[in-house]
Amino acid sequence: MKPRSSGSVIRLAAPLRALAQRFSFLLLVLASIALMMVGKIESVSVDSARARVTDAFAPILDAISRPAATAARVVESAVELENAFDENQRLKAENARLLQWKQAALRLEAENNSLRSLLRVRPEPSVNYIAARVIATPGSSFVRTLVVTAGKRDGVRKGQAALAGAGLVGRVIEVGEWSSRVLLLTDINARIPVILSNTRQRSILAGDNSDQAKLLYLPPDSPIQVGERVVTSGDGGLFPPGLPVGVVTAVSERGVRVLPSADLSRIEHLRLVDFGLPSTDLDPSPEWK
Amino acid sequence: MTATFWQKVDKTGRNLAPFAVTVMMVLVGMIPVPVPGYAPVAPNLTLVSVYYWTIHRPDLMRPGVAFLIGLLQDFLIGGPLGVNALLLVVAQWAVLNQRRVFLASTFALLWFGFTLVMAGGVLLQWLAFSVLDAATLSILPALFQGLLTVAVFPAVGWLLIRVHRAFLNG
DSSP states (O other), X not given: OOOGGGOHHHHHHHHHHHHHHHTHHHHHHHHHHXXXXXXXXXXXXXXXXXXXXXXXXXXXXXXXXXXXXXXXHHHHHHHHHHTHHHHHHHHHHHHHHHHHHHHHHHHHHHHHHHHHHHHTOOOOOOEEEEEEXXXXXXXXXXXXXXXXXXXXXXXXXXXXXXXXXXXXXXXXXXXXXXXXXXXXXXXXXXXXXXXXXXXXXXXXXXXXXXXXEEEESOOTTOOOOTTOEEXXXXXXXXXXXXXXXXXEEEEETTEEEEEESSOGGGOOEEEEEEESOTHHHHOSOTTXX | OHHHHHHHHHHHHHHTHHHHHHHHHHHHTTOOOOSTTOGGXXXXXXXXXXXXXXXXXXXXXXXXXXXXXXXXXXXXXXXXXXXXXXXXXXXXXXXXHTHXXXXXXXXXXXXXXXXXXXXXXXXXXXXXXXXXXXXXXXSHHXXXXXXXXXXXXXXXXXXXXXXXXXXXXX
16 A cells, blocks of 8 residues: 555545445446436537547447448348349339439429529529448437448538438437437437428427337327328428428327338438538537437 | 566456457447347347356456446447446446356356346336436337347357457466
């Protein structure tokens, strides 16, 4: 042990250390509970610390997630090889159909442009996409997030929408230097302003940790039907309007359920939408979730 | 002199094995597996590792180590801070108190003991998240996660025994 002459701090520290060792269990339990409270109150600094830790581990997560992705791809390509002929026929037919749609879209775009110029509509801000690979899922029953390989240096900002395949999957809640975290729209903390495509009813899409999300704040007699499409409304300026979100699957006394268009359980890559509005910096309460 | 120095380095490295393996379990548990509905029920490998090392090398899996690993997990999974830290500290404490029973017992009993620890863990997690989210969450996904973890326990346990023999019984 230390000699007595080495100062009062050490004389005081030694019994404290003995005490700490004896009650380490209790202390650590209290520390955990204190951390939970700190996380609730100081969410901004906790988020930046979290982004640093995630950044530090992102290269390892990236490396170890590759074999799993490769194995999945091998299995999938084997299945695809088996169906290649049928798939080719189907795609040819679909291509012919899509070419017709393309003509229609080009004609509509030209018409839209000329009408807009007549009405002097302010053009929508341009939209850029940032592609990223999913390197980690939480592996927890109560948290629905993804960690992806794109961060500040790729232009990712907090609040950006994340798209995969057929639709919206969530939004960016935390950005590191080269990694960022996406909160899936099925997480209990997710809230997304949406609009129903037929009835034009505005609503908030809220997750509840199940595979489907629910619509909040609907008027009691809104004529919503099963099968109606749900898209982002663009309210709040964070998301571009009109991104496909999902389809209404159930309307009942207990609420309206929406199944996300994108398959949230098997996202390998996603696109982050860089919507040219500066609103993310002005977001009054970044942890509004 | 150099021999003792290198021996020390070697010993420290070996003693770090439980910590390193458990951190690896945290990371491996986060690998995205493209199977529908997998992510919410991915087995809690970290708890298996903490359970194993607390029984076999409690000197290398102290409460502080369990706390640090839990905290790292909290940071990485994006949930509220402190939940996994609390879970691992409580699990470590509970197992340490019953260590003699576990050490003397057969593998089947070890497995059964882990089932109890996991059940406690499921309840604790559910309670913590429900309080923090101010909502009554469904306990079902956590329950399935618990079952899956119990199911993979023998495989992970075997792996940990290999690591234990390779690094610490030399």
